[in-house]
Amino acid sequence: MTSKTVAQLLSQDVTLQDVSIKGWVRTFRANRFIALNDGSTINNIQCVVDFENFDEALLKRVTTGAAIHVTGELVESQGKGQTVEIVVKTLEILGDSDPETYPIQPKKHSFEFLRENAHLRTRTNTFSAVMRLRSSLSFAVHKYFNENGFNYMHTPIITGSDAEGAGEMFRVTGLDAKNPPLNEDGSVNYKEDFFGKETNLTVSGQLEAETYAMSLGKVYTFGPTFRAENSNTTRHLAEFWMIEPEVAFMDLAGNMDLAEDFMKSVLSHILENNKEDLEFLEKRLLDEEKTKPQAQRSEMSLIEKIKFVVDNNFKRVSYTEAIDILRNCKPNKKKKFNYIIEEWGADLQSEHERYLVEKHFKCPVILFDYPANIKAFYMRLNEDGKTVRAMDILFPGIGEMVGGSQREERLDVLKEKMKALDIPEEELWWYLDLRKYGTAVHSGFGLGFERLVMFATGMGNIRDVIPYPRTPQNAEF
Ligand code: 4AD
Ligand code: MG
Numbered sequence: 001m002t003s004k005t006v007a008q009l010l011s012q013d014v015t016l017q018d019v020s021i022k023g024w025v026r027t028f029r030a031n032r033f034i035a036l037n038d039g040s041t042i043n044n045i046q047c048v049v050d051f052e053n054f055d056e057a058l059l060k061r062v063t064t065g066a067a068i069h070v071t072g073e074l075v076e077s078q079g080k081g082q083t084v085e086i087v088v089k090t091l092e093i094l095g096d097s098d099p100e101t102y103p104i105q106p107k108k109h110s111f112e113f114l115r116e117n118a119h120l121r122t123r124t125n126t127f128s129a130v131m132r133l134r135s136s137l138s139f140a141v142h143k144y145f146n147e148n149g150f151n152y153m154h155t156p157i158i159t160g161s162d163a164e165g166a167g168e169m170f171r172v173t174g175l176d177a178k179n180p181p182l183n184e185d186g187s188v189n190y191k192e193d194f195f196g197k198e199t200n201l202t203v204s205g206q207l208e209a210e211t212y213a214m215s216l217g218k219v220y221t222f223g224p225t226f227r228a229e230n231s232n233t234t235r236h237l238a239e240f241w242m243i244e245p246e247v248a249f250m251d252l253a254g255n256m257d258l259a260e261d262f263m264k265s266v267l268s269h270i271l272e273n274n275k276e277d278l279e280f281l282e283k284r285l286l287d288e289e290k291t292k293p294q295a296q297r298s299e300m301s302l303i304e305k306i307k308f309v310v311d312n313n314f315k316r317v318s319y320t321e322a323i324d325i326l327r328n329c330k331p332n333k334k335k336k337f338n339y340i341i342e343e344w345g346a347d348l349q350s351e352h353e354r355y356l357v358e359k360h361f362k363c364p365v366i367l368f369d370y371p372a373n374i375k376a377f378y379m380r381l382n383e384d385g386k387t388v389r390a391m392d393i394l395f396p397g398i399g400e401m402v403g404g405s406q407r408e409e410r411l412d413v414l415k416e417k418m419k420a421l422d423i424p425e426e427e428l429w430w431y432l433d434l435r436k437y438g439t440a441v442h443s444g445f446g447l448g449f450e451r452l453v454m455f456a457t458g459m460g461n462i463r464d465v466i467p468y469p470r471t472p473q474n475a476e477f
Contacts, residue, residue, distance in 0.1 A: 064097065070086060377423060453465040
C-alpha cells in the first residue's frame with residue numbers, strides 16, 4: 001500500500017478503504033485522537049486509536065512532534081470538524097519527539113520565539129501556510145513570464161558593479177582579512193584577489209538583464225539579491241529575492257502596465273489555488289487585529305485586500321502631484337511627519353508613501369517621474385531636464401513594493417550622468433556598449449518578492465515570510 005498525503009486523503013470521498021499515511025503528530029487527545037499533519041495542507045487528519053488494542057508504551061511515544069506511520073481504514077468521521085478520519089490498525093513510531101524539550105508545543109508561540117526556532121517553525125499552521133503560499137507565488141511568477149514570452153535569465157550573484165550606485169554591497173574576497181596584499185600606498189591590492197578586481201554580491205541583476213533584453217527582447221530574473229544597508233525594519237532584509245523583468249522597445253507606460261498585470265496575475269493565482277491557507281491566514285490576521293485599537297485595524301480582510309488589488313486599477317500619480325498632496329496634508333501641516341515636506345525635490349520617506357496609499361488614495365499607487373537627483377544613474381531623463389522616467393509602486397501596509405524605470409538609452413546623456421556621479425566608464429564599458437550598438441528604448445522593474453509575500457499572507461514582519469532571514473546581527477541557520 002503506497003502512502004498518500006493528508007491533502008489527498010481529505011479530498012477523497014471514497015471511504016472504507018485501507019490507507020497508509022506518514023506525518024508529524026500535532027496533538028494526541030484522550031489517548032485516542034491523533035491529529036496528524038504532513039505539510040501537504042493546513043488541515044490535519046484525525047487518526048483514531050482504540051487504546052485497548054495498543055501497547056501502552058507505544059502510545060506514550062505518540063507525542064507532539066513525533067514522526068509516525070499509520071495504516072488503517074478511511075471512514076466518514078463521526079466528530080465535527082472533519083469529513084473523514086482514519087481508524088488506526090497499525091501504528092509505527094518513525095522518530096520520537098521528547099515532550100520535555102520539543103519547542104513547538106500545541107499552544108500559541110510568539111513570532112519572536114518561532115524565529116529563534118526557524119528550523120521547526122514550519123511545523124506550525126501559520127508558517128506552513130506562509131511557506132506554501134511563498135512557493136505557490138514563486139510558481140505563479142515563472143508561469144506568468146513563461147506564458148507571456150519572457151526568457152528566464154540567471155544573472156550573476158558575484159559581480160564587479162554596483163547597479164544601484166548606493167554602495168550598500170557585501171564584499172566578496174578570497175584575500176586573508178588579517179594579512180591582505182597591499183599596494184605601495186597601503187591600500188589593499190585587489191589585483192591579487194581571486195577575480196583580480198574588487199567584487200561584491202549583487203544588489204540587483206538589472207544591468208545584466210538589460211544586456212539580454214537588448215538581444216532576447218523580453219527577459220526576467222528571479223533570484224537572491226544582497227544589500228548591506230543597516231536598516232533594522234520590518235521590511236528590509238540583507239538577503240532578499242527580487243523579480244526583475246526587462247523589456248526592449250517598452251517605455252515607462254508599458255512598464256507600468258506590465259507591473260500591474262503581473263501583480264494581478266500572481267495574486268489571482270493564489271486566490272484560485274491556495275484558498276485554505278489564505279482562509280487560515282485571514283483568520284489569524286483578524287485575531288491579531290482584535291488586540292489592536294479600532295483605528296489600527298484594517299477595513300478589509302486579507303482575502304478582500306487581495307481581491308481589491310486584482311479587481312481595481314492602480315492609481316497613477318506623478319511625483320509632482322504627490323508632493324502637492326503631501327505638502328498640504330494634515331500630518332505635514334501639523335508637523336506629525338518626522339520629515340516635513342517643504343518643497344519639490346524632497347525624497348519620500350516611508351511615512352509619506354504610507355500616507356499616500358493608506359490615507360489618501362487607499363489603493364496601490366504608481367508614482368512616476370521623480371526628480372533625477374534622488375534616483376539611480378541609469379534612468380531616462382525627461383524633456384524637462386529635471387525628472388526621470390522612474391516609477392515606484394506603493395502598496396497599503398507595505399510601502400514600496402516595486403522600483404523601476406525606463407532606462408537612459410542615449411549614450412551621450414548616460415555618459416554625462418555617470419561623469420557627474422563619478423561612475424567610471426571603464427567599469428561599465430559593456431553597459432555603454434548597449435547604447436553604442438543598436439540602442440533602443442527599454443524598461444524594467446524590480447519587485448521585492450518578500451514584500452509581495454507579506455502582502456499576500458498579511459504577515460507584518462519580513463523575517464516571517466522567508467525561511468531563514470538575514471538581517472543585521474543575525475545569520476543563524
Ligand atoms: O528599488 P530597488 O532598489 O530597485 C532596483 O534594484 C532596480 N535595479 C530594479 C529594476 O529596475 N530592475 O529595489 C527593488 C525592490 C524594492 O521596491 C523593494 O520591494 C525590494 O526590491 N527591496 C527590498 N526588499 C527587502 N529588503 C531590502 N533590503 C530591499 N531593498 C529593496
Ligand atoms: Mg527603490
